[in-house]
Amino acid sequence: MIFKRRRKTDPGTAIEAFWTWWATARPRAERLIAGDSDDALVHDLSQAVSAIHPELQWEFTAGSSSENLLVVSAAGDPELRALAERWRRAGPAPDGVFGYASARQGSPDALEGRLSIAGHELELAELRFTAEEDEDLDCVHVGVWHPAFPSMPDGARDQVAFLSLDWLLGEDVVEVWVGRIQALPVAGAPLTGARLAALVTELIPDEPRWRTMSGEIDGKPVIALAQTHLSPARWPGYDLHIRLDVPYRARDEHGFPDQPTLDALYALEDHVSAHADGAVVVAHETSDGVRSTHLYADRPAATHALEPLIAGWQDGRVRMTVTPDPRWEQVAHLEP
Known part of the structure; x- marks a missing residue:
């Protein structure tokens, strides 16, 4: 007897299938919200969402700019937050009747x-x-x-x-x-x-807030700077962790860069932040001759956009490590 390995469902395919189905099912949804009974639609909608991921939840609710809102929610699971956001981005633009959201929206009513x-x-x-x-x-x-x-x-x-x-x-x-x-x-x-x-x-701040931390890694002193808060919910869809390890030669007795080198590091980081396409800088760590910058990206192409930005660093090759990280575990140690 030959057993075939079961293929993992591609969420991207299921998302595309959802929106293809929704294009024809939407009139039924409008009638359901207006008061018509349609158990078949509820079942079909549940099946279409479950095909993306069985733990996702959906609901209809009142919208703000649209009359109605279809919400597909990760229900508090950080690993699914980016997936729900990808579902939303793949959908149609909102109109006066229907809008779409990847998390439950707050309402004063x-x-x-x-x-x-x-x-x-x-x-x-x-x-x-x-x-x-x-x-x-x-x-x-x-x-x-x-x-x-x-x-x-x-x-x-x-x-x-x-x-x-x-x-x-x-x-x-x-x-x-x-x-x-x-x-x-x-x-x-x-x-x-x-x-x-x-x-x-x-x-809730209008501008990013950063906090400074200090400690030790493998017996070496480290200083870190991180945004508040390091959560997938702050940057929905950004689930690809990028770490840039930037070496520096001129350092003091604690392993930290001297002032000219620190100025050069700041200039590099400003250059990366200003020109990174689809990536956001969320934290830095400095210790023992290396400054590590943590970024999160919403698509793999963002990593390629970084390559010319870090080329030609004065103190050697900048190492870039890319890791899928929907739970933001790579920066969990920088949360208080």
């Missing part, structure tokens, strides 16, 4: 409805929140309370807490800028959903 869960009917407008800003972690820790919580099991309370924040703030904002999320057991939370959303929005 999200808490006006009701939620049925664990045998309870919750008026979402009764939710209240606490917010504690953490300057060290550059995030907000949030507590969530509802009058029904005392009679609900822990798991259901936690589910309400996470879902309500996703609906109010949006999945990506929660992933990046919200720290601990706790379902509160007793009353006393003072903030409405609208006030919490305003506080979190004020926290």
Whole structure:
């Protein structure tokens, strides 16, 4: 008997098949949202999304610039965030009727409805929140309370807490800028959903924030500089890690570059940042004669665009290492 090896499904093929199917299924979706029953469409849509990846989730919701929004979400799984974004980028442009998103979008009206869960009917407008800003972690820790919580099991309370924040703030904002999320057991939370959303929005910077760290690697001192936060949700679709190891000769007794060399390193990094196509610089590490720059790219061609930018470095060959990294594990050690 001959056994054939099962081929892995190509997500790109499944994404292309989804949008081909959607072109003919969209009128049915419009009728479904308008109130018509169509269990077959729900089944077919679930199958088309599952073909891309079985852990992806989908939903219809109200849009902001479009009347309706089709969301295909990674549901908090960082490994799938880039895949959901590739699905969105491959789709049609939004119009007045339908838009498309790769994560649940926040809405100030999200808490006006009701939620049925664990045998309870919750008026979402009764939710209240606490917010504690953490300057060290550059995030907000949030507590969530509802009058029904005392009679609900822990798991259901936690589910309400996470879902309500996703609906109010949006999945990506929660992933990046919200720290601990706790379902509160007793009353006393003072903030409405609208006030919490305003506080979190004020926290999100208009320009990149960088933080400096120091430590040791293999007994050698190291200084690192990294953006906050190093999360796939900050740069959806950027799942290819690129590491540039730049050698330098002139260094002090700690292995760090002297001032002229540091100026040259800064100039190289500025050149790379200004001309990198499809890649973003997120961190640097300096130790023992090597300055390592971490970038993430949204397509393999971005690595080729870097090659002429790093050629001709004054102190030798710059080594470039490229690694698929949808979870951003290559820079996890630079998160606080």
